[in-house]
C-alpha cells in the first residue's frame with residue numbers, strides 16, 4: 001500500500017468521523033429534549049369537566065316548559081329512524097317492535113299481540129306507565145337503560161331530538177297531560193343564573209336559558225381562560241340543539257393550548 005493510498009483511506013475515515021460528530025451535534029440541537037414544567041397530562045381534568053357537563057345537561061327536562069315549545073314536525077322527521085321497526089297509526093300492526101300509538105301513558109310491555117322481551121316485561125312490573133322521563137331515558141340508549149331489551153336501536157343522543165320525538169309520540173294517541181312548568185326541574189336550576197334569566201325570557205325562549213348555564217359551567221373546570229369557552233357560551237342561547245354539541249367541543253378544543 002502506497003503512502004498516497006493510505007492517506008486516501010485515512011482521509012475518508014476522518015471525514016466520515018467528522019460528519020458523524022457534526023450530525024450528532026446538530027441533531028441534539030434539533031431534538032433537544034425539553035422537560036415540561038408540570039409533568040403529566042392536562043387532558044384528564046379537561047375531559048372530566050366536559051363529561052360532567054354532558055351528564056348534567058342530560059337530566060330529563062322540565063316537560064311543562066319544553067313540551068309546549070317542542071317541534072312536533074321535527075319529531076315526526078326524527079321518527080323516520082323508528083319506522084323500520086314501529087308503526088304509530090292507531091291500530092297499526094306490530095313489526096319488529098310494537099305499535100306505538102298511545103305509548104305515552106301506556107304500561108311498558110303491554111301492547112296486545114307483541115312478544116316483548118322479559119327485560120321489558122320486568123321493567124313494566126316496576127314502572128306502571130311510559131311517562132316522559134322514562135321514554136326520554138329509554139330512547140337515549142335502549143339497551144343501556146333496559147337490560148335485555150329487544151330494541152336493538154343505538155339511541156338518540158341529542159336531548160332536543162328526544163324531546164321532539166316525545167312530543168310527536170304524545171301527539172299520536174298519547175294519554176298523559178302536559179305537566180305544569182316546574183322551575184326546580186330546569187336543568188340549570190342549580191345555577192343561580194338560570195333562575196334569573198328564565199322569567200325574563202318569557203315562554204317562547206324558556207328552553208334556551210336553561211341550556212345556557214351549562215356551557216358556562218362546563219368552561220369553569222377547564223380554567224384555561226381560553227376564548228373558546230365564551231364563544232360556546234354565546235352559542236348556547238341561540239338554540240338548545242346546537243348549544244349542546246358546542247359545549248362538548250369547547251373543552252376538547254381547549255386541550256391543546258393547555259398542554260403547551
Ligand code: HEC
Nearest residue numbers: 081082085096097098108109116117120149150151152153
Ligand atoms: C331495530 C328496531 C327498532 C327501532 C329502530 C326502534 N325500536 Fe323501539 N322497540 C323495538 C322493539 C323490538 C321493542 C320491544 C322491546 C322489548 O320487548 O324489549 C321496542 C320498544 C319500544 C318502546 C316501548 C313500547 C312498549 O310497548 O312498551 C318504545 C317507547 C319505543 N320502542 C320507542 C322507539 C322510538 C321512539 C324509536 C326511534 C327513535 C324506536 N323505538 C326505534 C324495536 C325498535
